[in-house]
Amino acid sequence: MRRRVAVLAAVLMAACSKPAPTPNDEVILADRPAAQLSDYGLFADARGRVAADGVVKYDLVNPLFSDHTDKHRFVYVPTGESAAYRDKDVFAFPVGSVLVKTFAYGERYLETRLLIHKTDGWEAIPYVWNDDGTEATYSPIGKRIGIKAEEAGEGIEAFTYAVPNKNQCKTCHQSGDALTPIGPRARNLNHVGPHGVNQITDWSDRDLLIGAAETPPSVPFAGDVTADLNARARAYLDINCAHCHKADGSASNSGLWLDWHEDSAVRLGVGKHPTAAGRGAGEFAYVIEPGAPEDSIMTYRMASGEAGVGMPELGRATIDEEGVDLIRAWIRDLPAERS
Amino acid sequence: MIRSLAVCVCAVAVLTGCGDETSTPADSVEAGPVDQADGALAPGEGFADRLQMALIEAEPGATITLPDGTFELVDGLSLDVAGVTLTGAGQGKTILDFAGQTGAGEGLLVTSDDVTLSGFTMRDTKGDGIKSKGADRIVYRDLTVEWSGEPDESNGAYGVYPVESSDVLVERVTVRGASDAGIYVGQSDNIIVRDSLAEYNVAGIEIENSTRADVYGNTVTKNAGGLLVFDLPDLPKVGGHSTRLFNNQIFDNNTRNFAPPGNIVASVPSGTGIIIQANEKVEVFDNTLDQNRTAHVLVVAYSPEFEDERFNPLPRNVLITGNTYGEGGYEPQGDLAMLAPLVGGELPDIVSDGVNRWQGGDPADLNLIIDEPEDIGYLSLGLGEYPLNPLNLSPSRDRPTGGEMERLPSVDLTKAE
Numbered sequence: 001m002r003r004r005v006a007v008l009a010a011v012l013m014a015a016c017s018k019p020a021p022t023p024n025d026e027v028i029l030a031d032r033p034a035a036q037l038s039d040y041g042l043f044a045d046a047r048g049r050v051a052a053d054g055v056v057k058y059d060l061v062n063p064l065f066s067d068h069t070d071k072h073r074f075v076y077v078p079t080g081e082s083a084a085y086r087d088k089d090v091f092a093f094p095v096g097s098v099l100v101k102t103f104a105y106g107e108r109y110l111e112t113r114l115l116i117h118k119t120d121g122w123e124a125i126p127y128v129w130n131d132d133g134t135e136a137t138y139s140p141i142g143k144r145i146g147i148k149a150e151e152a153g154e155g156i157e158a159f160t161y162a163v164p165n166k167n168q169c170k171t172c173h174q175s176g177d178a179l180t181p182i183g184p185r186a187r188n189l190n191h192v193g194p195h196g197v198n199q200i201t202d203w204s205d206r207d208l209l210i211g212a213a214e215t216p217p218s219v220p221f222a223g224d225v226t227a228d229l230n231a232r233a234r235a236y237l238d239i240n241c242a243h244c245h246k247a248d249g250s251a252s253n254s255g256l257w258l259d260w261h262e263d264s265a266v267r268l269g270v271g272k273h274p275t276a277a278g279r280g281a282g283e284f285a286y287v288i289e290p291g292a293p294e295d296s297i298m299t300y301r302m303a304s305g306e307a308g309v310g311m312p313e314l315g316r317a318t319i320d321e322e323g324v325d326l327i328r329a330w331i332r333d334l335p336a337e338r339s
Numbered sequence: 340m341i342r343s344l345a346v347c348v349c350a351v352a353v354l355t356g357c358g359d360e361t362s363t364p365a366d367s368v369e370a371g372p373v374d375q376a377d378g379a380l381a382p383g384e385g386f387a388d389r390l391q392m393a394l395i396e397a398e399p400g401a402t403i404t405l406p407d408g409t410f411e412l413v414d415g416l417s418l419d420v421a422g423v424t425l426t427g428a429g430q431g432k433t434i435l436d437f438a439g440q441t442g443a444g445e446g447l448l449v450t451s452d453d454v455t456l457s458g459f460t461m462r463d464t465k466g467d468g469i470k471s472k473g474a475d476r477i478v479y480r481d482l483t484v485e486w487s488g489e490p491d492e493s494n495g496a497y498g499v500y501p502v503e504s505s506d507v508l509v510e511r512v513t514v515r516g517a518s519d520a521g522i523y524v525g526q527s528d529n530i531i532v533r534d535s536l537a538e539y540n541v542a543g544i545e546i547e548n549s550t551r552a553d554v555y556g557n558t559v560t561k562n563a564g565g566l567l568v569f570d571l572p573d574l575p576k577v578g579g580h581s582t583r584l585f586n587n588q589i590f591d592n593n594t595r596n597f598a599p600p601g602n603i604v605a606s607v608p609s610g611t612g613i614i615i616q617a618n619e620k621v622e623v624f625d626n627t628l629d630q631n632r633t634a635h636v637l638v639v640a641y642s643p644e645f646e647d648e649r650f651n652p653l654p655r656n657v658l659i660t661g662n663t664y665g666e667g668g669y670e671p672q673g674d675l676a677m678l679a680p681l682v683g684g685e686l687p688d689i690v691s692d693g694v695n696r697w698q699g700g701d702p703a704d705l706n707l708i709i710d711e712p713e714d715i716g717y718l719s720l721g722l723g724e725y726p727l728n729p730l731n732l733s734p735s736r737d738r739p740t741g742g743e744m745e746r747l748p749s750v751d752l753t754k755a756e
Contacts, residue, residue, distance in 0.1 A: 141391045144413075162442050166395050167417035171448070247575070250450075253472065253502045253526055255574040266573050266646060273643065274601050275574060278466065278496020278519050281601035297601060307415075308466030308495060313444040 020044050022052050023076050025096055028116055037112055037127040037136035042076060042100055047133055048112060054079060055100070056208060058199055060188045062222050062239045065320040066103060067161055068152040069110065074100040075184065077208050083184075085200075085211040088261065090185045093117050099181050105151050109133045111143070111163045115173070115181050122179045124169030140166040152318065159317045168314050176248040186216040187260065188239060219260065222326060233330035234260055236323055240312065256287055269298055270334065277301075280309045290334035299328050379404040387412045394418045394425070402426065405459055409434040415443025415464075421451045427459030430483040430513065437464040445470040445500070446484075449477060455754075457481045468514070470500040477501055478754050479509045486516030490539050490597045494518040498540065502526055503576070508755050510534050518597060519604050520545035520567065524552065526576035531755050533557065541598040542567045542607060543589075548574050552582040553750040563596040564607035565589040565631065570617035571603060572647035580619040581747050589613060590629040590665070596673070606642075608633040608673030617641040619655045622747055629665030633672045634686045636662075638707060640694035642725045652697055652725075653705060658744050660710035664688045668716075678720060682734050687716025693733065694722050708742035 021041035027034050034040060037048065044050040051057055055076045063071055077083055078096040085091060093099075099115040109129040116123050127136035128143045142165035149158045164172075173179045183189075186200065193199035200216050203209035219235035220227035237245075238260040244251040245258040254275050257267045266272050269287030274280070274297055282300040289295040301311035303324045310316065372381035374389055378401055381389075387410065393403050397420045405427035412435055418425065427433030437446050446464035449456070449471040460483040461468045468484035471477045484498035498514030501507045502525040512535040514521030521540035524530050530552035536559075537543035543559035545567040546552045552568075559565040566589060570579040589612045598605040607614060610632030615621050616639050628635035636659060641652035668686035671679040679686060689709060695702040702723075709717055721733030 140395050141388050142414075160441065162414070165391055165414075165417070167391075167419050167448075167450075168443075170419055170450070171417070174450075250472070252575055271644075272573055273571075273603060275571070276467075276496060276500070276502070276519070276523075276525065277599075277602065279493055279599045280466070280496075281599045283600050285601045306465070307440050307442055308444060308464075313466075314442070317441075 020052065023054055023078075023098070025078060028076075028098055029096055029118060033123075033125045033138050033140075035138050037114075037138075040098070040114070042074065042098065042114075046135065048102055048109060048129075048136065056203075056206060057194045058184075058189065058203075059193050060183045060239070061191045061219055062188060062235050064182070064239055064243075064315070065323055066315050067147075067159070067318045068156060069103040069105060069161075072102040072104065073183070074098075075203075075208065076100070082207050082210040083203075085186065085209055085213065085216075087186060087213060087217060090181045090183075091209065093181070093184075095119050099184065105147070107133070108151070109136075110145055110161060111139075112136050113169070122173070122181065124166060124173055124179060126163055126166065126169065128163055139163060142166075142168065156318060161317060162315070164314055171250045171314060172243050172312075174244075174248075174250050175246075182243045183239070186213070187219045190216045190218040191221075223322065229330055229333055233326055236326055240320075240323065244312070269296075278308070280311070282309075288331055288334065291332060291336035293328035293331040296331050299324060299331065302327060377404075378402045380406060382406045382408045382410070386410050387414070391416055394420070394423070397423050399423070405433040405435075407432050409436055411436050411439055412446075413439050413441050415440065415445055415448060415466075417443075417448040417450070418454060419450045422453040423451070424455040424457070425459075426455070426457045429458045430460050430481055433459040434462055435459060436462045438462070440465045445495075448472070449474045452476055454478070455480065459483075460485065463487055464495050466495045467500045468495060468498040468517070470497070470502065471504060471507075472501075473503050474501065475504050476506040476754060477504060477508070479512050481511045483513040483515075484517075484521075485514065486518075488516075490516055490518075490541075490594055492518055492597050492599055494597075496602070497521075497523040498537075499523070500525070501530075505529050506752055506754070507531070508752050510755070512536075513538075515539050517541065518599065519602055521562070523547065524549050526574060529750055529752065531555075531750050531752055533755075536560075537562060537565075539594055541594075541596055542604045543592065545569060545604070546579070546582050547571060548576050548579045549582070550578075550580050551750055554582065554584045555586045558588045560588070560591050561594050562592045563594050563598075563609040564604070564611040564614055565592040565628075566613045567604070567607070568613075568615045568618050568621050569603065569641075570619075570650070571641065572645040572650035572652075577647065577649050578619070578651070579617070582618070582620070583622040583624070583747055583749075584613060585622070585625045587626045589626055589635075590631065593630070593632050606673070608637075608671065608675050610634070610667075610670065610672045611637055612667065613637065614639065615654050615657055617650075617652050617654055619651070620744070620747060621654070621657045623657070623659045624661045627663040627665070628667060628688070629663075631667045632670040633668065633675055634688070634690045635664055635667045636689045637691075638689070639692040640697070640725060642694075642727065644726075653694065653703055654707070655703070656706045656744050658708045658710065658746075659689060660708070662711065664711075664715055678732070681732060682718060682720075687718045687736070689715065689717045691717075691719045692722050693719035693735070694725060696724050699724075705739070706742045706744060707739050708744055709738045 024041040076098040083091040128139040142163040222236040237258040242259040304310040372383040400422040407428040445467040455478040457480040486494040496519035517540040520542040521537035543562040612631040612635040
């Protein structure tokens with residue numbers, strides 16, 4: 001008798017140990033966002049630390065600055081399918097793909113954003129972690145989270161971290177009428193990633209990616225002081241600014257376009273008057289005054305944390321001092337004589 | 340046996356834990372006052388979150404109604420659903436107060452088509468008041484956008500700010516205190532701005548890099564400059580043309596220019612009624628201009644250096660006719676304060692910089708037509724070319740002659756009854 005009960009329990013336990021969750025394509029492609037992040041089966045654990053089978057951790061050469069948060073990125077492509085390689089643009093991910101990004105300070109998880117490629121295009125879906133870090137809940141209106149002094153890093157004062165709302169997600173991810181991912185493009189993935197091998201090779205080996213070029217384009221890490229200053233600065237602007245400041249982005253009307261491939265000095269801001277900056281222009285006449293970062297609107301706005309002045313407008317309450325220093329150094333180095 | 344039972348209970352618990360935990364989709368913000376199913380928002384706790392939620396979750400074509408009262412918001416609002424009407428209890432009755440705003444570049448951002456905004460006040464936004472980008476057929480109606488207190492450099496740039504849009508209607512709107520333009524329409528096509536009040540802004544109403552605009556029936560007063568029609572280089576859309584300014588009351592635009600210095604409007608001399616800068620095909624008729632201390636009408640070229648090959652910095656095909664001019668030009672400000680002593684200290688009703696070429700090119704025929712009674716004063720500074728060289732100053736009070744221009748058709752918007 002005792003033995004039979006024990007066997008029954010063992011059978012039940014075994015049935016239960018199945019739930020190392022796996023990605024649930026039905027939930028991923030549902031019309032409406034799931035209430036909890038865990039519903040998607042993207043993580044093996046409730047705390048969102050361990051990727052489920054088929055979900056691959058990755059990182060970027062240069063991340064967007066987001067108030068000094070640590071970011072944990074994962075990609076999921078439906079079984080049997082692959083993203084198509086592109087040289088300049090974001091890879092063409094098949095319908096059903098998910099890009100996952102968690103924002104954290106160490107062990108304190110704040111939010112996880114999903115970008116899901118649904119049948120009618122990409123959708124951005126924000127989830128906010130509870131205080132215990134055991135559950136992340138769909139939060140379309142975003143959230144404001146108090147961050148204590150030093151929590152975001154040494155010397156960083158207390159501030160309010162803003163989880164963007166669903167519309168704000170679109171503001172940065174807009175490309176014409178569509179919404180697109182920003183990070184996963186060849187030049188920003190092309191380095192040794194978290195699995196210890198080159199990510200583009202790795203993604204190809206995993207069949208996540210097909211058609212990769214033999215020598216994909218690359219950009220330097222913006223913080224690599226041994227790399228070319230101009231390339232570092234352009235790489236920084238590319239990932240931190242160009243998602244809006246491009247021809248079909250949210251800041252298209254400014255005519256200030258900061259994409260890695262932009263080749264017009266004026267469009268990059270050199271000798272360019274502000275358009276609709278208002279007080280965001282400070283006391284300065286040009287976006288970039290070559291040789292004079294202290295007289296350039298670009299660095300003035302990057303160094304401000306004030307609504308209506310600070311740039312980027314969204315997703316940033318603190319100042320990226322290293323980024324500001326880099327762009328200052330770059331502007332200082334630009335030839336003062338304009339062509 | 341007791342032990343067996345314990346094992347059994349445990350197993351059941353494990354089994355329960357195995358169940359399908361997929362929860363139902365979430366949609367509403369919990370707690371706080373209940374909002375009506377017909378889109379009427381209740382006042383009270385969590386108003387800002389409920390409003391933003393309503394704007395996100397709205398079905399296309401829905402109406403969201405704002406209650407009477409003053410509501411404090413700390414973040415910018417945004418709307419990206421087509422056909423939504425956002426309407427309040429009226430100007431000064433529904434007040435969205437952004438004095439404590441800490442995020443976003445404007446108070447309300449609209450990025451979808453066929454949106455109507457009506458019947459509320461936006462106050463003290465940190466950046467622009469209401470911006471609509473790529474939002475075709477938008478209607479701004481019976482709105483107030485204002486910055487309280489004295490005109491101040493730290494006020495937001497634009498009050499009402501449609502950009503990169505077609506079929507824009509702005510009517511019965513009041514804008515007060517913008518540190519750039521109160522009503523600014525940029526890089527857009529097919530525009531009506533009418534029956535509105537713009538006061539205490541740097542520029543009252545500005546049409547910039549836009550095509551086909553009718554601006555009429557507006558009261559434009561106590562700005563630094565009243566009505567501006569500009570074209571600027573280095574923007575995605577250049578080549579503004581076909582704007583008509585008519586039946587506007589443009590008076591006492593003598594507020595100091597409080598624009599941050601880098602912006603183009605910082606060059607607007609306080610005391611200017613109308614400025615046409617660069618641009619093509621502009622008609623100014625049947626307006627009343629009075630007590631603008633620098634000049635009632637300025638027609639000028641774009642003066643800074645530029646490289647944009649698409650851009651023509653000269654104003655071309657400008658017709659000025661049938662306007663009523665009161666006292667003005669008696670105390671020129673800005674750059675014109677320096678030049679005025681050379682022409683007798685005061686300026687006449689209509690002033691042109693006389694720039695007709697750039698980068699050493701041949702003089703262009705600007706076709707500036709002044710069809711006004713003989714007693715309406717005109718002055719060309721005869722500058723010829725920028726950058727300005729005082730030695731080139733060649734003032735003339737002779738009106739240009741012989742010009743002709745085909746009159747512009749009126750702007751037709753289906754939503755403008």
